[in-house]
């Protein structure tokens with residue numbers, strides 16, 4: 001190996017070795033990571049605030065926010081410090097013991113949500129599984145064994161077998177048969193259809209208040225009010241899956257606060273751990289129905305996760321990031337409306353920092369890929385929809401930059417498609 005003779009050569013050598021390293025990592029990943037998704041040929045290396053960086057040093061302004069997870073941005077100090085402190089104190093005792101951050105976190109989370117009891121787990125799907133189990137327990141104890149749960153078409157509740165059954169996605173229907181029984185799917189905002197689906201077998205209705213993966217579609221107030229009425233009338237449980245909408249995302253701490261309607265069961269995930277795998281199912285005192293053995297899990301209430309959740313919630317409340325999500329969400333919407341005056345951007349929708357809009361059919365994935373090449377991450381949940389869910393710490397400057405890059409990329413694409 002020869003020594004570089006100028007700074008120019010040094011830069012070149014470093015660049016070369018970075019590329020080799022990236023190539024090695026990509027080879028290893030492609031060879032040994034089970035294929036479940038089409039991923040671009042980059043390797044993410046680090047993050048800070050609104051930015052992600054790959055192993056080539058390319059920077060990305062992140063409007064996907066880890067899929068609505070990184071509520072405090074990338075590698076936030078509050079989360080880092082809490083994890084370091086808890087890791088040095090107690091990582092895991094056993095699900096058979098209480099621990100300090102668990103007690104504190106449950107108390108704070110219940111007080112801000114108006115719920116009474118918390119069950120903690122690691123993923124949104126598990127929190128929803130817990131909700132379904134609790135609703136079926138209620139059905140077994142109080143509704144003559146009713147077990148059916150009504151959910152919405154085009155919804156999303158997770159990827160366990162039961163949650164794939166609960167999720168009303170048409171293209172999931174034929175997958176992994178036999179499905180878990182007992183889920184009825186009805187169209188969104190159609191109260192008559194929901195009413196017609198209620199039978200003696202129904203124990204719960206489970207909905208997202210804003211369908212996230214489905215492309216950002218909101219429940220109407222009248223519909224939600226109607227669902228609450230149906231549930232009260234028949235003694236069946238109303239479950240809000242706020243895995244995506246909870247913890248400030250929509251400009252209220254919980255999306256149900258936009259409607260003034262309380263659930264019997266509330267599930268949280270994604271932003272609750274700001275990147276640490278954490279989720280929760282919350283319920284009211286009167287649905288404290290599980291017996292030992294009914295529900296549990298090795299990592300339920302695990303100290304490290306509890307310390308993470310407690311620190312994230314304190315930071316959200318302390319910095320009033322919910323109000324910030326509301327303000328910045330409105331600003332982002334106004335920038336999208338500006339783009340819509342000039343470009344084929346339609347149906348701008350959503351609340352707070354969970355926004356989406358439509359582009360001509362088929363263009364959404366192209367736009368998302370072209371934006372990435374220009375250092376901007378936006379999500380295309382389907383062929384016509386672009387969804388934005390940046391960290392709640394996003395500021396006007398980031399939004400201006402996002403709109404500028406997106407506009408430039410879109411104009412370019414339109415030129416090429418003619």
Ligand SMILES: *Cc1c(COP(=O)(O)O)cnc(C)c1O
Nearest residue numbers: 123124125156157158212243244
């Ligand atoms: C992401 C999501 C889930 C699933 O969460 P996982 O952590 O991936 O299991 C469930 N419900 C909603 C509304 C979601 O957005």
